[in-house]
Amino acid sequence: MDAAHQENQAARRPGKSAGSTDQPMRITVLGATGSIGKSTLDLIRRNPDRFSIVAVVAHSKAVELADLARAVDADCAVCADEASGLALSSALSGSGIATGAGETAVLEAVDRPVDMVVGGIVGSAGLKPTLAALKPGRILALANKECLVSAGDLFMRTAEDMGVRILPVDSEHNAIFQVFEADNASEVEKVILTASGGPFRTLSLAEMEQVTPAQALKHPNWEMGRRITIDSATLMNKGFEVIEAFHLFPIRRDQLGVLVHPQSIVHGLVQYTDGSLLAQLGAPDMRTPIARCLAWPERMSAPVERLDLGKIANLTFETPDLGRFPALKLAMDALDHGSVATAALNAADEIAVEAFLTGRIAFLDIARLVGETVDAVLQQHGGVRFAGVDDVLAVDAHARALAVEWTERRAS
Ligand SMILES: NC(=O)C1=CN([C@@H]2O[C@H](COP(=O)(O)OP(=O)(O)OC[C@H]3O[C@@H](n4cnc5c(N)ncnc54)[C@H](OP(=O)(O)O)[C@@H]3O)[C@@H](O)[C@H]2O)C=CC1
Numbered sequence: 001m002d003a004a005h006q007e008n009q010a011a012r013r014p015g016k017s018a019g020s021t022d023q024p025m026r027i028t029v030l031g032a033t034g035s036i037g038k039s040t041l042d043l044i045r046r047n048p049d050r051f052s053i054v055a056v057v058a059h060s061k062a063v064e065l066a067d068l069a070r071a072v073d074a075d076c077a078v079c080a081d082e083a084s085g086l087a088l089s090s091a092l093s094g095s096g097i098a099t100g101a102g103e104t105a106v107l108e109a110v111d112r113p114v115d116m117v118v119g120g121i122v123g124s125a126g127l128k129p130t131l132a133a134l135k136p137g138r139i140l141a142l143a144n145k146e147c148l149v150s151a152g153d154l155f156m157r158t159a160e161d162m163g164v165r166i167l168p169v170d171s172e173h174n175a176i177f178q179v180f181e182a183d184n185a186s187e188v189e190k191v192i193l194t195a196s197g198g199p200f201r202t203l204s205l206a207e208m209e210q211v212t213p214a215q216a217l218k219h220p221n222w223e224m225g226r227r228i229t230i231d232s233a234t235l236m237n238k239g240f241e242v243i244e245a246f247h248l249f250p251i252r253r254d255q256l257g258v259l260v261h262p263q264s265i266v267h268g269l270v271q272y273t274d275g276s277l278l279a280q281l282g283a284p285d286m287r288t289p290i291a292r293c294l295a296w297p298e299r300m301s302a303p304v305e306r307l308d309l310g311k312i313a314n315l316t317f318e319t320p321d322l323g324r325f326p327a328l329k330l331a332m333d334a335l336d337h338g339s340v341a342t343a344a345l346n347a348a349d350e351i352a353v354e355a356f357l358t359g360r361i362a363f364l365d366i367a368r369l370v371g372e373t374v375d376a377v378l379q380q381h382g383g384v385r386f387a388g389v390d391d392v393l394a395v396d397a398h399a400r401a402l403a404v405e406w407t408e409r410r411a412s
């Protein structure tokens with residue numbers, strides 16, 4: 001390559017991104033000890049000039065959080081669990097890293113000035129801190145999909161009021177984000193989320209009656225936390241993702257579709273009125289969508305496997321079977337019923353997944369429990385409109401109580 005060509009190439013290279021300004025981009029990571037949190041911190045550690053970590057937040061894994069905080073030289077580390085505060089402060093004593101524990105400490109950590117917050121807490125426990133992260137001038141890289149399932153309208157309204165840009169971390173939504181042409185939104189016909197189908201994709205309902213937590217925790221393609229892994233096995237995760245997509249993109253409910261794609265290589269697709277179907281492909285490694293968010297609107301290098309499509313050879317697609325995977329239908333129906341139903345859906349599912357993992361209910365009971373709980377909550381709170389987070393948490397608490405009763409009846 002001659003010098004003039006090199007100069008030309010360099011001139012075409014984008015100079016700065018949200019993360020490559022003169023000052024490093026300041027980031028807070030919620031759910032730092034989880035699968036999303038650790039993938040995020042891995043990318044950040046590889047780019048110390050580009051990013052600096054302000055706060056890392058977890059629930060109770062104090063020692064692990066302390067190690068991560070040291071590794072990225074965070075300003076502060078916080079456990080949401082009050083009782084883990086002592087373990088955290090001793091693990092970080094002498095490090096110069098500030099520590100805290102409990103809900104107020106989490107909200108104070110979220111309040112520290114940053115450019116981006118990565119929302120990687122699991123479940124509706126993430127709702128308050130992630131809502132609190134919505135402050136003017138920030139970007140929210142959102143993985144915690146339960147925020148949108150529990151409180152999508154409220155969450156998106158707050159983000160809009162605050163002028164916060166939400167970048168989707170969830171692989172399907174990140175894929176769609178990458179191929180969704182905002183300028184041609186009115187020409188979008190369909191948005192398609194792919195689903196691996198989970199470990200029980202080919203099992204009959206009778207066979208699924210017998211499956212164990214250990215089998216359900218073996219996702220065919222992704223390494224993830226326990227809750228989302230079980231949700232993938234029931235396809236509730238895909239139902240949540242339909243709700244998530246409805247809130248994230250300017251589309252109607254009837255434009256959303258799900259396609260089972262066992263290889264998890266094609267993550268999401270957008271179909272346009274001219275017949276074009278645009279897709280994003282990548283190895284099943286969350287560092288690709290996370291990197292897309294961290295570097296947005298540019299790109300950055302990510303240490304993920306490169307696809308060799310010649311070797312992969314076959315990409316296959318199937319229509320989801322709602323008879324064998326009723327959780328997907330429950331979620332789509334909940335979206336049609338509105339906010340109360342989706343909040344109850346998430347809360348009931350959190351209880352159901354935990355009950356399954358601890359051997360108190362069977363795998364197929366998850367959808368039974370969730371369906372009956374959503375119906376019962378709708379009967380009582382059907383017409384409620386969420387004005388604030390406390391309204392959401394009231395429905396969430398009611399659904400949890402009913403779901404616990406369901407589990408107890410099952411066990412007796
Ligand atoms: N893993 C993945 O590949 C993907 C995940 N997502 C979504 O991202 C979110 C995180 O998933 P994942 O990383 O797999 O989950 P993990 O179970 O691996 O991690 C959950 C994280 O949340 C923290 N946490 C739990 N409860 C609280 C709380 N009350 N306050 C503060 N922190 C809390 C945990 O802390 P501690 O370790 O101390 O308990 C941990 O850091 C979920 O919403 C999931 O649906 C979306 C797409 C892909």
Ligand SMILES: CC(=O)[C@@H](O)[C@H](O)COP(=O)(O)O
Nearest residue numbers: 170171195196197198232237
């Ligand atoms: C990695 C990710 O985004 C998960 O949400 C993943 O999609 C789960 O796999 P399923 O497609 O099996 O739900």
Ligand SMILES: [Mn+2]
Nearest residue numbers: 170171172241
């Ligand atoms: Mn996903």
